[in-house]
Amino acid sequence: MGSLTLENIRKSFGSVEVLKGIDLDVRDGEFVIFVGPSGCGKSTLLRVIAGLEDATSGKVLIDGQPVDNVPPAKRGIAMVFQSYALYPHLNARDNMGLGLKQAGRPREEIKARVATASKMLGLDEYLDRRPAELSGGQRQRVAIGRAIVRNPKLFLFDEPLSNLDAALRVNTRLEIAKLHRELKATMIYVTHDQVEAMTLANRIVILNAGRVEQIGTPMDLYNRPANLFVAGFIGSPKMNFIEAERLGESGASTLGVRPEHITVDPASGDWKGIVLHVEHLGADTILYLDTEKAGLITARLFGEHQFAPDDILFATPQRQRIYRFDSEGKVVA
Structure with a gap:
């Protein structure tokens, strides 16, 4: 299970209110993407879900259970960052298995989980390479593999493709879509790229200045925008x-x-x-x-x-x- 509920989430940094009352229900197995312009609050909202930021008010529930006072490591989530965040002195195999090793999982279990994730992501021939010996796309796949082996309730992606060139973005986007179909896992994904949102999401949450403008399927938003902002944001060239x-x-x-x-x-x-x-x-x-x-x-x-x-x-x-x-x-x- 991996459902997510957000109830009136607000977040302020000093006198600046960044999130202004976010309500959202994400069903188990759904792929939901937060999209919006820079500074709209999408990454802050993801960090609140992960527990990396505390909400000023409101509730975060995973599988119906409040997790506002639960540390990130105990929330059953795995996060994939824009910057890969790989350890340079470890090879791909050890980077993928490190979290399980630190959690005290048996060696054979770690080996089996890494092998499964590696096969899924086409990384078998790169497992003995360190990050410096990998391309940007390969490093991102290792970071995704590190998340997969944890078997989390929620996958959280924070602009995972923004450091890749255009061709690699397309290839990695296809891999993430395939991964979602195979794992049937709940995924929350942040991007500023509406093409990523339109091609990957079951539902898109469009954020603007800390508020939700509209939630819907990609074609709902394209065909039935609620307002000028959504109409101008979805579609290329713009309306x-x-x-x-x-x-x-x-x-x-x-x-x-x-x-x-x-x-x-x-x-x-x-x-x-x-x-x-x-x-x-x-x-x-x-x-x-x-x-x-x-x-x-x-x-x-x-x-x-x-x-x-x-x-x-x-x-x-x-x-x-x-x-x-x-x-x-x-x-x-």
């Missing part, structure tokens, strides 16, 4: 926001349309504009258009298109995919 009065729309303050929900045509359409810049990405073409009615907008087209700066194009949004927001940034039904 276009247009002042409603520019388009003569009533009953809303701001209109939103995602770049992939805009079509362009050289001959006719709703918004006439001039191409400012084109990004040719192979699978996609991203256009930045300065339109007469809607202002500067971004359009994402599937495939390769031979448009160029200074071309005149007409952009047309999919009417059924336009979002409407009131003056406070909330979605208007």
Whole structure:
């Protein structure tokens, strides 16, 4: 079992309130990701769950039991850090088994658990190497293996891929997704990268300035954002926001349309504009258009298109995919 409940978690550092009343229920076996901009409180919240920080008020429950006064080592959690935190003088095998050794587990049990984790992570040929002899991706896998051997109730990941290059991030992301399926373990994961959140999570918790903006599945957040912040945070390129009065729309303050929900045509359409810049990405073409009615907008087209700066194009949004927001940034039904 590995359920987690947070009840009105608040955390202040002096006069600065970093967490402002967080409520959350994580089911056993769920993969939940905290995402948000820098300084939103996501890493602080993870550290409160781990017991590395004390909440100013509120309760943390693991499997229904309060753990606010339980030290980190007794909470049944394992944490994977951004910095790997490996001992440089130990090889990969000993780094993975050190926690069990310190806990006094039998040598054969340690050997068996390390072997299982190593096979799962493809580390068998690297077990005798020290961290300096490993790549960044291999070091991160060793750090993940160290967590696996403890057989924890909760896995906590604090931006584990941010030190890796783009290719390694993709590979390690696939390994973490596979690991979750195999272990069926509860995982709480912090990242600022919405792509990681969208591709890994069962549910995403979007944080902003110490508060929860919305909780939902990746596609819930993409298709049904609760407010301007969520709508602008989820999706790449980000959603276009247009002042409603520019388009003569009533009953809303701001209109939103995602770049992939805009079509362009050289001959006719709703918004006439001039191409400012084109990004040719192979699978996609991203256009930045300065339109007469809607202002500067971004359009994402599937495939390769031979448009160029200074071309005149007409952009047309999919009417059924336009979002409407009131003056406070909330979605208007």
